Structures are given as structure tokens and as C-alpha cells.
Amino acid sequence: MRILVTGGAGFIGSRFVTMLLQDRFVGWEGADTTVLDSLTYAGNRANLPAAHPRLHFVRGDICDTELVHDLMRGADAVVHFAAESHVDRSLTGPTAFYRTNVVGTQSVMEAALRARVERVLHVSTDEVYGSIETGAWTEDSPLLPNTPYAASKAGSDLVARSYWRTHGLDVSITRCSNNYGPHQHPEKLIPLFVTRLLQGLPVPLYGDGSNTREWLHVDDHCRALHLALNKGTAGEVYNVGGGNAWTNLDLTHRLLELCEADRSLVRYVTDRKGHDLRYALDDSKIREELGYAPRVPFDQGLADTVAWYRDHPDWWRDAAAPPERPDARALT
Numbered sequence: 140m141r142i143l144v145t146g147g148a149g150f151i152g153s154r155f156v157t158m159l160l161q162d163r164f165v166g167w168e169g170a171d172t173t174v175l176d177s178l179t180y181a182g183n184r185a186n187l188p189a190a191h192p193r194l195h196f197v198r199g200d201i202c203d204t205e206l207v208h209d210l211m212r213g214a215d216a217v218v219h220f221a222a223e224s225h226v227d228r229s230l231t232g233p234t235a236f237y238r239t240n241v242v243g244t245q246s247v248m249e250a251a252l253r254a255r256v257e258r259v260l261h262v263s264t265d266e267v268y269g270s271i272e273t274g275a276w277t278e279d280s281p282l283l284p285n286t287p288y289a290a291s292k293a294g295s296d297l298v299a300r301s302y303w304r305t306h307g308l309d310v311s312i313t314r315c316s317n318n319y320g321p322h323q324h325p326e327k328l329i330p331l332f333v334t335r336l337l338q339g340l341p342v343p344l345y346g347d348g349s350n351t352r353e354w355l356h357v358d359d360h361c362r363a364l365h366l367a368l369n370k371g372t373a374g375e376v377y378n379v380g381g382g383n384a385w386t387n388l389d390l391t392h393r394l395l396e397l398c399e400a401d402r403s404l405v406r407y408v409t410d411r412k413g414h415d416l417r418y419a420l421d422d423s424k425i426r427e428e429l430g431y432a433p434r435v436p437f438d439q440g441l442a443d444t445v446a447w448y449r450d451h452p453d454w455w456r457d458a459a460a461p462p463e464r465p466d467a468r469a470l471t
């Protein structure tokens with residue numbers, strides 16, 4: 140078995156590859172893995188084993204269709220993670236988002252079609268549905284993305300779907316909620332707040348902190364991706380939710396406790412432009428059809444994540460700073 144993973148040096152992709160190399164996915168034991176990653180600010184080669192007999196790392200751009208096609212020759216499956224992933228960056232620099240997320244996904248689908256890859260999984264997000272005040276999105280909910288990031292991911296979903304509908308490419312799409320865990324870039328809420336609190340620095344809470352997100356441990360997400368790739372149906376979408384809905388304010392209070400930090404470190408700053416109020420996924424389809432069930436209790440997963448950042452300051456100290464925000468800059 141040969142698997143190509145795009146974006147495999149990022150947060151979720153590297154965890155997926157690590158679990159694969161540890162033979163944690165039933166039926167894929169001994170699989171050879173090729174990672175294609177351009178190592179943007181978000182990619183880190185050190186997220187993966189330095190050397191492993193079943194890992195081949197290629198630094199390259201998913202928009203280079205010839206390269207992607209060459210790497211796909213003989214591959215049994217492709218898992219497509221590569222993307223620009225941070226909403227705040229998409230507000231100030233959207234071009235890279237449309238290039239990588241839309242054009243790059245078209246390149247990956249085209250290469251998979253030409254290389255006759257048997258199975259493709261496109262990793263997407265609940266943000267394509269927009270914002271929901273009550274209830275939860277099913278896979279049939281309309282796509283109403285609100286930010287450049289979300290719009291580019293919605294575009295990528297439609298590109299993937301069109302390769303299935305027009306050309307019969309065997310591709311499924313997953314849409315998951317907010318992931319957390321080790322190796323997440325400290326531009327995202329949990330690692331940003333944890334790494335700042337551990338240094339005794341204030342944390343920037345957008346708006347009034349009432350925005351709500353559902354948190355999913357990265358290991359549970361990776362298990363869901365394995366199931367979707369192995370047992371999912373071409374052309375179908377599968378939601379993957381965490382079931383743990385928290386307002387940002389409540390989550391911040393939890394992080395303050397875990398980091399043994401004082402509430403005075405919370406700073407309310409100007410809200411994110413177009414800030415989605417609430418995300419909520421109905422993931423009964425993947426649970427009932429593919430047998431998915433999350434395993435990591437949120438309290439345990441969050442405590443372990445904080446401990447990981449506490450134990451790995453060398454990993455995050457040099458990470459690229461989040462985009463400059465005048466009010467966030469004033470915090471330091």
C-alpha cells in the first residue's frame with residue numbers, strides 16, 4: 140500500500156502520518172507514505188520522524204501538477220491536507236488562500252485523475268457552512284462561507300466534487316470542527332493562549348468572547364479520516380464534530396486554570412472581521428454509516444495538550460508570529 144499525503148508537515152497532516160507510521164490504522168499496516176509539503180511558515184519538517192524506512196518527504200508545491208502527478212504514480216490513496224489554514228491571515232492576505240486552497244486542490248484532483256489513483260480524501264472544514272445560531276449543520280446544509288479562508292475551502296470542496304461528478308474520480312470530502320492537540324501552530328486560539336499564558340503574557344480575546352467552537356482532538360480527527368478513506372463512498376461528504384462546544388470565554392477560563400494563570404491576563408480586543416458566532420456539526424452520518432466515535436475526553440485531551448506545550452518550548456518559541464494586529468501588538 141502506498142499513500143500520498145499533501146500538507147503532511149502541518150499540524151493535522153503530521154499527526155496523521157505519525158499514526159500511519161505507528162501502524163495505528165487497521166488495514167494500512169506497513170504502508171509506504173510520501174509527504175508532499177512546501178513548508179510554508181505553518182509547515183515544520185520536525186513534526187515528522189527525521190528518518191523512517193516507510194516515509195519519503197518531498198518539498199514541493201501542490202500547484203505544480205506535474206510534480207504531484209509524478210508522486211501519485213503507483214499510489215493507492217491520496218489524503219489532501221495542504222492548505223492555508225488561518226482565518227486571520229486570510230483577512231489580510233487572501234491571495235495565497237485562493238491559490239493554494241482552490242487552484243492547488245484542482246491541481247491535486249487533476250493529478251489524481253491522470254494517475255488513476257483509486258481513492259482520494261479531501262480534508263475540509265465546517266467553516267464552509269458559515270455560522271449557525273441554533274441547531275447543527277448536516278452534510279446537506281448550504282455552503283455559506285463568510286471569510287476568505289472559508290470561501291476558498293468551499294471552492295475547494297466544489298472542485299473536488301466536480302472531479303467526482305464529471306470524471307468519476309473516487310473522492311470523498313470530510314468537514315470537521317476545530318482541532319486541538321500537540322504541534323498546532325501558535326497562531327490558533329489554544330496554542331496561542333497556552334504559550335502566552337505559560338510565559339505570563341496577556342491573551343487577546345476577540346469581541347466579547349461569546350463565539351462558540353466545537354473542539355475535536357486531532358487523534359480522533361485522524362481516526363475519522365482513516366475511516367472515511369477506507370469505508371466512505373465517492374462523492375459523499377462526512378461531517379466530523381467534536382461534540383465539545385465551548386464559548387471562547389469559557390475555554391479561556393479553562394486554559395487559565397490549566398496554565399495556573401490569573402484572569403487579569405485576559406484582554407478583550409477588537410473583534411475579528413466577519414467573526415462567525417457559532418459552529419455546530421451534526422456528525423450522525425459518519426457515526427452511523429462508518430462507525431466513527433471520538434475517544435479522547437476533552438478534559439484529558441486539553442490537559443495533555445497544555446502539558447505538551449509546557450514540555451516543548453523549543454518547538455514553539457521560534458514559530459512565526461501571528462499577523463500583526465495593532466491591538467494585539469499593544470498587549471506585549
Ligand SMILES: NC(=O)c1ccc[n+]([C@@H]2O[C@H](COP(=O)([O-])OP(=O)(O)OC[C@H]3O[C@@H](n4cnc5c(N)ncnc54)[C@H](O)[C@@H]3O)[C@@H](O)[C@H]2O)c1
Pocket residue numbers: 145146147148149150151152175176177178179180181182183199200201202219220221222223224225239243262263264265292314315316317318319324
Ligand atoms: N486545524 C483545524 O482546526 C482544521 C479544522 C478543519 C479543517 N482543517 C483543514 O485541515 C487541513 C490541515 O489543517 P492544519 O491545521 O493541519 O493546517 P496547517 O496550516 O497546520 O498545515 C498546512 C500544511 O500545508 C502546507 N502547505 C501550504 N500550502 C502548500 C502548498 N501550496 N503546497 C504544499 N504544501 C502546502 C504547509 O506547509 C503546512 O505544512 C487544512 O486543509 C484545513 O483547512 C483544519
Ligand SMILES: Cc1cn([C@H]2C[C@H](O)[C@@H](COP(=O)(O)OP(=O)(O)O[C@H]3O[C@H](CO)[C@@H](O)[C@H](O)[C@H]3O)O2)c(=O)[nH]c1=O
Pocket residue numbers: 224225226227263264265266315316317318326327328329331343344345346350351352387411418
Ligand atoms: C487567534 C485568536 C482566536 N480567537 C477566537 C476566534 C475564534 O472564535 C476562536 C478560534 O479561533 P482560531 O483558533 O483562529 O480558529 P477558527 O477561526 O475557528 O478556525 C479553525 O477551525 C476551523 C474549523 O472550524 C479550521 O477550518 C481552521 O483551519 C482553524 O484555524 O477563537 C480569539 O478570540 N483570539 C485570538 O487571538
